Amino acid sequence: xxxxxxxxxxxxxxxxxxxxxxxxxxxxxxxxxxxxxxxxxxxxxxxxxxxxxxxxxxxxxxxxxxxxxxxxxxxxxxxxxxxxxxxxxxxxxxxxxxxxxxxxxxxxxxxxxxxxxxxxxxxxxxxxxxxxxxxxxxxxxxxxxxxxxxxxxxxxxxxxxxxxxxxxxxxxxxxxxxxxxxxxxxxxxxxxxxxxxxxxxxxxxxxxxxxxxxxxxxxxxxxxxxxxxxxxxxxxxxxxxxxxxxxxxxxxxxxxxxxxxxxxxxxxxxxxxxxxxxxxxxxxxxxxxxxxxxxxxxxxxxxxxxxxxxxxxxxxxxxxxxxxxxxxxxxxxxxxxxxxxxxxxxxxxxxxxxxxxxxxxxxxxxxxxxxxxxxxxxxxxxxxxxxxxxxxxxxxxxxxxxxxxxxxxxxxxxxxxxxxxxxxxxxxxxxxxxxxxxxxxxxxxxxxxxxxxxxxxxxxxxxxxxxxxxxxxxxxxxxxxxxxxxxxxxxxxxxxxxxxxxxxxxxxxxxxxxxxxxxxxxxxxxx
Ligand code: NOJ
Numbered sequence: 001x002x003x004x005x006x007x008x009x010x011x012x013x014x015x016x017x018x019x020x021x022x023x024x025x026x027x028x029x030x031x032x033x034x035x036x037x038x039x040x041x042x043x044x045x046x047x048x049x050x051x052x053x054x055x056x057x058x059x060x061x062x063x064x065x066x067x068x069x070x071x072x073x074x075x076x077x078x079x080x081x082x083x084x085x086x087x088x089x090x091x092x093x094x095x096x097x098x099x100x101x102x103x104x105x106x107x108x109x110x111x112x113x114x115x116x117x118x119x120x121x122x123x124x125x126x127x128x129x130x131x132x133x134x135x136x137x138x139x140x141x142x143x144x145x146x147x148x149x150x151x152x153x154x155x156x157x158x159x160x161x162x163x164x165x166x167x168x169x170x171x172x173x174x175x176x177x178x179x180x181x182x183x184x185x186x187x188x189x190x191x192x193x194x195x196x197x198x199x200x201x202x203x204x205x206x207x208x209x210x211x212x213x214x215x216x217x218x219x220x221x222x223x224x225x226x227x228x229x230x231x232x233x234x235x236x237x238x239x240x241x242x243x244x245x246x247x248x249x250x251x252x253x254x255x256x257x258x259x260x261x262x263x264x265x266x267x268x269x270x271x272x273x274x275x276x277x278x279x280x281x282x283x284x285x286x287x288x289x290x291x292x293x294x295x296x297x298x299x300x301x302x303x304x305x306x307x308x309x310x311x312x313x314x315x316x317x318x319x320x321x322x323x324x325x326x327x328x329x330x331x332x333x334x335x336x337x338x339x340x341x342x343x344x345x346x347x348x349x350x351x352x353x354x355x356x357x358x359x360x361x362x363x364x365x366x367x368x369x370x371x372x373x374x375x376x377x378x379x380x381x382x383x384x385x386x387x388x389x390x391x392x393x394x395x396x397x398x399x400x401x402x403x404x405x406x407x408x409x410x411x412x413x414x415x416x417x418x419x420x421x422x423x424x425x426x427x428x429x430x431x432x433x434x435x436x437x438x439x440x441x442x443x444x445x446x447x448x449x450x451x452x453x454x455x456x457x458x459x460x461x462x463x464x465x466x467x468x469x470x471x472x473x474x475x476x477x478x479x480x481x482x483x484x485x486x487x488x489x490x491x492x493x494x495x496x497x498x499x500x501x502x503x504x505x506x507x508x509x510x511x512x513x514x515x516x517x518x519x520x521x522x523x524x525x526x527x
Contacts (some may be wrong), residue, residue: 004441006095007199007273010047010305010433011340011347016074016314017054017063020351020439021190022395029379032075035085040412041094043285045430048095050201050251052314054082058108060170061165062377063099064203065106067488069188086196095198100186103207104171106437111184112172119159127172129156130214138162140269141216142225146371152225160460166207166225169368176234177212186241199249200242202272202506205265208234208254227256230266234242235271249273250310255322257282258383259296266305274308274346285323285332287454287471291446294343294456295348298444307345311336312353318376321359330471331518332358334425334494335469338520340465341429342458349426352380353414356422360404373400381407384414420496428492432522436462451480453515457484464525465491468516477514484510495519 021033031054041049053063054076064072072079086096105112114123130139130153138153145167153162155167162172174181185280188202209231211224235252246367250272255393256432259279267270277297283289297307312319320329333356340347360378369375378401382393385407391399392407404410416424433439442460449455456466466488470476488496488510495516515521 001175004437005249005273006047006247007251008346008441010045011430011452012048012050012097012251012347013044013348014050014052014313016052016377018052018400019377019394021380021382022397024079025396025398026075026389027395027400028075030075031081035081035088035399035506036093038088038092041089043254043416043427044093044349045434046094046349046428046470048097048198048249049089050097050199050348051099053099053183058106058170064101065104065168065171066101066109066352067106067108069100069105069120069143070191077112082453090196095249097199097201097249099203100189100190100200101172101203102176103136103204104167107172109172110187111174112292115172116156116163119161125178126175128175128214129159129161130164132162137478138226140214141218142166142214144168148370155258161290166204170326173207176208177437182234186238189241190244193245193464195247198247199251199273202238202250203351205231205235205252205272205506206257224334225412226259226307228260232271235270237263239270239272241366243304253337254278263297263305263345264303267302271306274306276308276310276313276348277487280309280401281316285325285328285331285471287452287469290339290454290469290471295446297413307343308348309340309345310348311340312350312376312379314350314377315371315373316358318354318359319353321375324358329358330422331494334422334496335471335518335520337422337426337429338467338494339454339469341433342439342465342522343456344458352378354423354426355380355410355412357381357404357410358406360402362402366402368401379403381411383411384408385411389486407429419468419499423497425492425496427491432492436465440466446482446526447482449483450476452476453461453478455480455483462527464527466510466523466525467520468513468515468523469520470518475514475516477512479509484525486510486515486526488525491522493519493521 003527018029020029021037023030023032052071055066055075056071057065059137072082089096099326115127136153142152144152155162165171206226209228215224242482252272254275256260262275262277265275320333323332359375362374379399379401384413387394392403415421437459442458445457447455453476455468
């Protein structure tokens with residue numbers, strides 16, 4: 001049997017470098033800070049680390065406005081630091097995935113500075129320039145992704161034309177209709193893969209192809225400012241570049257709330273290896289809703305297409321807050337950790353979700369993001385503030401965003417010492433998956449297990465594992481004809497009181513098991 005590829009085996013851990021660990025005391029996380037904390041990733045059995053952008057940037061969108069695709073911003077360190085990080089990670093068996101932002105650059109990128117300098121400049125057509133509408137307004141009705149920004153067009157006084165920006169005005173969209181742009185961006189991919197990077201996360205992939213006629217969205221049954229069919233040929237061309245190198249991976253941010261469109265980007269074996277599925281991330285806390293998306297993917301995707309599951313990143317309210325609903329957040333965050341580990345597919349884990357962090361409270365005078373995403377970007381608390389000071393071991397200086405209120409209890413050091421903590425649970429789950437070919441690559445079947453309960457079977461090599469999550473706020477017994485009979489062994493429960501070291505594993509029949517509110521379990525069934 002072929003070996004399971006690294007990007008299927010275990011979790012890909014997302015580091016948001018500004019908020020992970022600050023090595024030089026300036027209040028902003030950096031590469032030396034990250035290198036000093038790689039033990040944390042090893043303890044989580046992270047198969048790979050995905051770094052949000054570390055490239056030179058004016059930081060209008062905190063690095064997603066790239067001014068040089070092939071260097072490191074001094075705020076984060078140097079290119080040598082990044083090379084060293086890659087070497088350190090590889091020494092630990094951890095792959096490195098960088099964030100590639102192909103849809104737009106910074107307005108400070110030399111390409112845009114040139115493009116803006118004159119209508120006749122050879123780089124003019126590297127970005128999307130148009131005359132205004134007859135009424136003097138922008139060329140069409142496209143809006144920025146960020147509500148606060150408004151129209152997706154900015155008027156340039158110097159050349160008296162408008163340029164397109166799907167995000168902030170400091171992020172002009174590159175013109176992917178121009179083959180020179182495509183070739184230049186392919187060279188960026190080669191630059192990083194040549195340096196030993198194992199994969200790329202493609203930012204805003206759905207924006208890479210737009211209606212070349214730039215027609216307005218109004219009055220149309222479909223959007224013209226994204227998800228144009230040409231995206232697939234562009235993606236295949238990117239994949240061909242990636243396939244020049246052995247064992248590399250691309251994961252796309254495919255921000256389309258339609259499972260069919262997500263799987264379309266995984267089809268044919270010549271597009272993405274993995275896709276972030278935002279339908280999943282937007283689910284309400286409901287067993288039936290989760291079941292539908294899991295089965296939709298299974299049904300719609302080609303058998304070789306591999307799922308990826310994630311419920312958090314740096315753009316969305318934290319899991320523990322989003323699913324809190326009157327105090328259930330911590331227990332549900334634990335259940336989510338089991339769900340992501342035991343589903344067939346690659347789990348993505350956003351830094352801090354292994355601690356069950358809630359959103360931080362950000363007072364109005366400390367708000368820095370244009371789109372309200374500061375709360376989920378708060379720095380990681382490493383040590384109790386009572387010992388390490390207000391920077392909570394993240395920084396010796398003033399953190400760029402406030403740390404979460406309960407850093408004292410939620411910090412890594414405290415949780416690592418407590419076998420009942422979220423961190424200890426996540427580490428146990430990761431160890432289980434690392435040791436289990438069935439969890440890594442076995443088959444999967446969703447079962448009927450009674451109302452409010454999501455249950456699924458994982459099978460492989462004579463082994464059968466059953467995972468179940470109680471979404472209800474009251475205890476629920478596992479019921480249903482589909483459930484396999486016989487005695488089972490509880491490999492793990494998310495109930496904080498359950499500890500494998502203190503008691504012998506519970507043995508009982510599957511149908512005798514009662515799950516506590518928000519409890520999730522992983523069981524071994526007789527072969
Ligand atoms: C998606 C990124 O995750 C987000 O942080 C960013 O603002 C946009 N793409 C634009 O690059």
